Amino acid sequence: MLEFCLHVLIMSAIFGIAAVSLNLQAGTGGLLNFGQIALFGIGAYAVAILTRAGLPWPAALPAGMAAAALGGFAIGRLGRDLAAEYWALATLAVAELVRLVALNEDWLTGGPQGIGGIVGLFPGLDGVARALATLALAALLLLGTALMARRLGQTQFGRVLRLMRENPDLATALGHDIVACKVKVLAIGGAMAGLAGGLYTLYLAFIGPDQLLPFETFLIWTMVVLGGLGNVAGAVVGAMLVTTLYAGIPFLKDAVALPSDLTGSLRVFAIGSIVLAVLMLKPQGLVPERLRRLHAQRP
Amino acid sequence: MIQILIDTLIRTSDLALIALGLNLSYGVSRFPNVAHVEMAPLGAAVALAVAALFPGGGLVGAAVAGALAAGLAAMLLHRFAFERLAGAGPASALIGSLAIAMMLRAGLQAVFGTRPQQFDTPLTPPHDLWGAILSDLQIAAIAITAVCLIGFFAMLRLTPLGRSIRAIAANPALATASGIDARRVTLVTVFLGGTLAGIGGILLALVTQLDIGMGQMLLLPVFAAAIVGGLGSLPGAVIGAFAIALAETLVMRIDFGLLAADGPRYLPLGYLTGIGFALIVVTLVYRPEGLLSRGGRRA
Amino acid sequence: MARMNGMTRRSAGGALLGAVALAMLGGGAALAQDTVTLGAVLPLSGASATIGEDQRRGIELAVEKVNADGGVLGRKLAVAVEDSGGRAQSAIDAARKLVSVSKTPVVIGEYSSGNTIPVGQYLQREGIVHINPGSSSPVIKTIGDRSFSTIGLDDVAGKFTAQAVYGMGHRKAVFLAPNNAYGQGVYSETKAAFEALGGQVVANLLYTEGQSNYRRELQRIAAAKPDVIIYSGYGQEAATINREAFELGLSKTPWFGIYLSMCTADSRPETVEGQMGMEVNYVGPDGAWYRDAYKKKFGKEFATTFSGYTYDAVMMAAAAINKAGSAEPAKIREALAALGDYAGATGPIAFDAQGQRKTQPYIVVSYKGGELKTAAK
Numbered sequence: 001m002l003e004f005c006l007h008v009l010i011m012s013a014i015f016g017i018a019a020v021s022l023n024l025q026a027g028t029g030g031l032l033n034f035g036q037i038a039l040f041g042i043g044a045y046a047v048a049i050l051t052r053a054g055l056p057w058p059a060a061l062p063a064g065m066a067a068a069a070l071g072g073f074a075i076g077r078l079g080r081d082l083a084a085e086y087w088a089l090a091t092l093a094v095a096e097l098v099r100l101v102a103l104n105e106d107w108l109t110g111g112p113q114g115i116g117g118i119v120g121l122f123p124g125l126d127g128v129a130r131a132l133a134t135l136a137l138a139a140l141l142l143l144g145t146a147l148m149a150r151r152l153g154q155t156q157f158g159r160v161l162r163l164m165r166e167n168p169d170l171a172t173a174l175g176h177d178i179v180a181c182k183v184k185v186l187a188i189g190g191a192m193a194g195l196a197g198g199l200y201t202l203y204l205a206f207i208g209p210d211q212l213l214p215f216e217t218f219l220i221w222t223m224v225v226l227g228g229l230g231n232v233a234g235a236v237v238g239a240m241l242v243t244t245l246y247a248g249i250p251f252l253k254d255a256v257a258l259p260s261d262l263t264g265s266l267r268v269f270a271i272g273s274i275v276l277a278v279l280m281l282k283p284q285g286l287v288p289e290r291l292r293r294l295h296a297q298r299p
Numbered sequence: 300m301i302q303i304l305i306d307t308l309i310r311t312s313d314l315a316l317i318a319l320g321l322n323l324s325y326g327v328s329r330f331p332n333v334a335h336v337e338m339a340p341l342g343a344a345v346a347l348a349v350a351a352l353f354p355g356g357g358l359v360g361a362a363v364a365g366a367l368a369a370g371l372a373a374m375l376l377h378r379f380a381f382e383r384l385a386g387a388g389p390a391s392a393l394i395g396s397l398a399i400a401m402m403l404r405a406g407l408q409a410v411f412g413t414r415p416q417q418f419d420t421p422l423t424p425p426h427d428l429w430g431a432i433l434s435d436l437q438i439a440a441i442a443i444t445a446v447c448l449i450g451f452f453a454m455l456r457l458t459p460l461g462r463s464i465r466a467i468a469a470n471p472a473l474a475t476a477s478g479i480d481a482r483r484v485t486l487v488t489v490f491l492g493g494t495l496a497g498i499g500g501i502l503l504a505l506v507t508q509l510d511i512g513m514g515q516m517l518l519l520p521v522f523a524a525a526i527v528g529g530l531g532s533l534p535g536a537v538i539g540a541f542a543i544a545l546a547e548t549l550v551m552r553i554d555f556g557l558l559a560a561d562g563p564r565y566l567p568l569g570y571l572t573g574i575g576f577a578l579i580v581v582t583l584v585y586r587p588e589g590l591l592s593r594g595g596r597r598a
Numbered sequence: 599m600a601r602m603n604g605m606t607r608r609s610a611g612g613a614l615l616g617a618v619a620l621a622m623l624g625g626g627a628a629l630a631q632d633t634v635t636l637g638a639v640l641p642l643s644g645a646s647a648t649i650g651e652d653q654r655r656g657i658e659l660a661v662e663k664v665n666a667d668g669g670v671l672g673r674k675l676a677v678a679v680e681d682s683g684g685r686a687q688s689a690i691d692a693a694r695k696l697v698s699v700s701k702t703p704v705v706i707g708e709y710s711s712g713n714t715i716p717v718g719q720y721l722q723r724e725g726i727v728h729i730n731p732g733s734s735s736p737v738i739k740t741i742g743d744r745s746f747s748t749i750g751l752d753d754v755a756g757k758f759t760a761q762a763v764y765g766m767g768h769r770k771a772v773f774l775a776p777n778n779a780y781g782q783g784v785y786s787e788t789k790a791a792f793e794a795l796g797g798q799v800v801a802n803l804l805y806t807e808g809q810s811n812y813r814r815e816l817q818r819i820a821a822a823k824p825d826v827i828i829y830s831g832y833g834q835e836a837a838t839i840n841r842e843a844f845e846l847g848l849s850k851t852p853w854f855g856i857y858l859s860m861c862t863a864d865s866r867p868e869t870v871e872g873q874m875g876m877e878v879n880y881v882g883p884d885g886a887w888y889r890d891a892y893k894k895k896f897g898k899e900f901a902t903t904f905s906g907y908t909y910d911a912v913m914m915a916a917a918a919i920n921k922a923g924s925a926e927p928a929k930i931r932e933a934l935a936a937l938g939d940y941a942g943a944t945g946p947i948a949f950d951a952q953g954q955r956k957t958q959p960y961i962v963v964s965y966k967g968g969e970l971k972t973a974a975k
Binding site: 001002003004007008011103104106111112113114116117126127204205206208209210211215246247250251254261263264265267268 | 641642643644647650651654678679680681683684685686687688690691692694695697698699710711712713715716719723724735737740777778779781782783
C-alpha cells in the first residue's frame with residue numbers, strides 16, 4: 001500500500017508540473033493550448049532517444065526541456081493572428097501530427113512499439129528507497145516549477161499576460177507586443193511540459209505513441225479546470241486530485257461486488273461523473289483564482 | 300476519376316451530418332461540445348435495439364426512433380448540464396462535455412457490450428458506375444445524407460424556426476430583444492443537432508456496422524471538418540467535410556515517386572488521418588476563420 | 599444563503615473524495631483467506647475493449663475449470679481483473695495496485711505491447727511473476743527472468759504465414775494490418791520470411807484503426823494487382839474491410855487472414871467465403887474443446903484470438919502453484935520455468951530460456967459455409 005501511495009504521489013508531481021505549465025499558458029495567458037501533450041511528448045521522446053544513445057539523465061532532461069520549448073515557440077508562431085478558439089483547435093491538430101510522426105517514424109521513435117528499457121532514475125536504489133528518491137526529485141522539480149510560475153505571474157510580464165487574456169485589444173493599444181508575449185509564454189510553458197514528459201519517461205522507463213493521444217491533453221486540462229483556472233496552487237491540487245481519482249477508482253470496484261465484465265465501463269463512468277460533479281458544484285474550480293486588479297500598476 | 304469522386308462522396312456523407320450537427324449546436328451554445336459525437340453511436344444503438352425488439356416495425360421506424368433518441372439526449376444534456384457549465388466559461392463547458400462523453404461511452408458499453416452489431420440488411424452485389432464501384436447501401440447513404448442536408452437548409456431558409464435559429468446564432472441579445480424566446484429556440488436547435496448526429500451514426504451503422512466506440516473515432520475527423528469549414532458555420536460544416544474527404548482521397552492517390560526510378564511511391568497509410576489535421580493547420584494559416592465563417596480573426 | 603450553499607458544495611466534494619479514500623483503504627482487506635488471488639491487467643475499456651473483454655472471458659473460463667478440478671493448494675483460485683483503459687499509465691497503476699495492495703504473486707497482462715512492456719518491467723523489478731498473454735513484440739524478450747509469454751511472438755507467426763502463403767503458389771503479396779505494435783511486428787516478420795523464400799511484398803498497408811471506411815486503403819490494393827492479400831484485423835475493422843472489399847470486387851483475389859477466426863468473427867459470412875488463413879490450434883482436432891467451451895459459456899464464436907492465451911496463462915500459473923506447493927512469487931517462477939511441455943488450449947506450450955513460448959503450432963484453415971475448416975496442408 002505504501003508503495004502504491006508513493007507511486008500516486010510521484011505521478012501527481014509529474015502531472016502537477018504539466019498542469020502548472022498549462023495553467024501558465026491557459027490560466028494566466030488565456031492561451032487555450034489543446035496540444036499540451038505534444039510538448040510533454042516532445043520532452044518525453046527527446047529524453048528517451050538521448051538516454052538510449054547513452055546520455056545520462058541529468059544531461060538528457062535539460063535537452064528534452066529545450067526541445068519542448070522549441071516546440072512551444074513553433075506553435076506560438078503558428079497562431080500569430082488566430083482567434084483564441086481557432087488557435088486552440090490548431091494546437092490539437094499539431095499535437096495529432098506530432099503523435100503520427102512518433103507512430104510512423106520507427107527509425108527514430110520505435111514506431112508503435114515505442115522506446116522501452118530506458119535506464120531510469122536512481123538505478124542503484126531498490127523498492128521503497130527508489131520510490132522515495134524519485135518522489136523527492138519530482139516534488140523538488142514541481143516546487144521549482146510552481147514557484148517560477150508564481151513569480152512570473154507577479155512580474156510585469158505576468159500582468160501583461162493577464163491583460164492579454166482579458167482584453168487583447170487593450171493590451172495592443174497599450175503598446176504590448178502580443179505575439180512576442182504568446183511565443184514567450186509558450187516557450188516557457190513548453191520547457192515545463194517537456195520537463196514533466198522527461199520525468200515521466202525516466203520514471204516509467206518507457207514512452208510510446210499511445211501516451212500522446214488527445215485524451216491525455218484533456219486529462220491535463222481536467223486537472224487545471226478542476227483545480228481552478230488561473231491559480232498555481234489550483235493546478236497542483238487538480239493534478240493530485242485527478243491522479244488520485246484515476247488510481248483510486250479501481251478500489252471502489254473492490255468495495256462493491258460487481259460483475260467483472262462491467263469493470264471497464266464502471267471505471268470510466270465513475271471518473272466522468274466525479275469530474276462532472278465537481279464542475280457543476282464548483283464551477284470556478286476547487287482553488288479559484290484570486291482576482292487582482294489588472295490596472296494596479298499600469299506600465 | 301469518377302472513383303475519386305465517389306470515394307470522396309462516401310467519406311463526406313460519413314462526416315457531414317455529424318459535423319453539421321456540431322456546428323449547429325456550437326452556433327447557439329458557443330462551446331465545442333465533445334459529447335456531441337457520442338450522439339452518433341447512441342442513435343445507432345437505439346435504432347438497432349428498436350429494430351431487434353420490433354422486427355415488424357421496419358428499418359425506417361427504427362431509424363426514426365434512434366434519431367429522435369439522439370436528439371432528445373442532446374437536448375436533455377443541454378438543459379441539465381451544459382446550460383449551467385457554459386456559465387463558467389468555454390473551458391469548463393468543454394471539460395464538462397468531455398466528462399459527459401466518457402459517461403455516455405461507458406454507459407453504451409455497459410448496455411450494448413463491445414461487440415459490433417449489424418442491421419439485418421441484404422448484401423447486394425456492387426454496381427459499376429463508369430468504372431466506379433459502389434453498393435446499394437452506399438448509394439442510399441449518400442442519397443439520405445443529401446436529402447437531410449437539403450431538407451435542413453430549406454428549413455433554415457424558409458421557416459420561422461429557421462429564421463429564429465439564424466437570428467440567435469448571429470446575435471443572441473438582439474434576437475431576444477426582438478421577441479424570440481432564445482432558450483426555447485436553443486433547446487430546439489440542440490435537439491436538431493443531436494438528431495443530425497444520430498442520423499449520421501445510423502447511416503454509418505447501416506453501411507458497415509455499429510461500433511459502440513465510434514464516437515471516439517469520429518471526434519477528431521468531425522471536429523476537423525467543422526473547423527476547416529468554420530466553427531459555427533452551417534454550410535461550412537458540409538464544405539469542410541467534403542474538403543477533408545477530397546484531400547484524404549487525393550493525397551492517398553498521388554504518386555510521389557513520379558520522379559524516382561523505382562516505381563510508385565505513396566504517402567505511408569499511417570499518415571492518412573493526419574491529412575485532416577494538416578488541412579486544419581494550412582486552412583487556419585491562410586484563412587484564420589475557416590473556409591466559411593463570420594469573422595474569427597482577431598481585430 | 600450564498601455562504602450556506604458554498605458550505606454544502608464543499609462538503610459534497612469532500613464526501614466524494616472521502617468515499618474514494620475509504621474504498622482505497624478498505625479494498626485490500628476484502629480478500630478472503632481461503633483463496634489464492636492472481637492479478638490481471640486488461641484493456642476492458644478504450645479502443646481495445648473488445649480484445650480485453652475476450653481476454654477476460656478466457657480468464658473466467660480458466661478460473662471455473664481450475665476450481666471445478668479442486669482449486670490450488672486446496673484453496674479456491676480467484677483472479678482480480680483490473681482495467682487499463684488501454685493507457686500505459688493506468689496499466690501501471692493497476693499493476694501496482696495488484697502487487698502492493700492485493701499482494702498477487704502473479705500478474706497477467708496486458709494486450710498492447712506499449713502497456714505490456716512497462717507493466718512487465720515494473721513486475722520484474724518487484725520480483726512478481728509476469729505472464730504476457732497478448733503482446734508479440736520482440737522487446738518482450740528483454741524484460742527479464744520473471745516474465746513469461748503464453749503467446750508466440752511475431753517471428754513465429756510471421757514465418758508460418760510466409761511459408762503457408764508461399765506454399766500455395768503465391769509470389770506477389772500485399773499486406774494489410776493495423777498500424778499498431780501488433781500489425782507492425784507481424785508485418786515486418788512476415789515480409790522478411792516471405793522475401794527470404796523468394797516472394798515479394800509489393801505494398802504494405804498499415805491502416806489506422808477505427809475509420810468509418812477503408813476504401814482508400816483497398817483501392818491501393820487493387821492498384822497493386824497482387825496474387826494474394828495477406829491481412830489481419832480485429833473483429834470490427836476486419837468486418838468493415840471485408841465488406842468493402844467484397845463490394846469493391848476485391849474478394850476475387852485470394853485472401854489469407856492471420857488469425858482468421860479473429861478476422862472473420864464479426865464479418866458477414868458472404869463477404870469472407872473462401873478465405874484462407876492461419877489460426878491457433880483451436881479448430882484443429884485437439885484444440886476444438888476450447889472453442890466449444892467458449893461457445894457454450896458465452897453463446898458466440900471468439901471475438902478475437904486472444905481469450906485462449908489468457909486461459910492458458912491462468913491454467914499454467916495454477917499448475918505452477920500446485921507444483922511449487924506455494925504461492926510465493928519466487929517459487930512460482932521456478933515452477934513455471936520447469937513446467938516442461940504443457941498442453942494448453944492454444945496447443946502445447948514450452949518456454950525457452952527467456953521465458954518465451956518456444957513454438958506455437960498453427961494450422962491453415964479456410965472459411966467455408968459459415969465456419970472455419972482445417973485445410974489439408
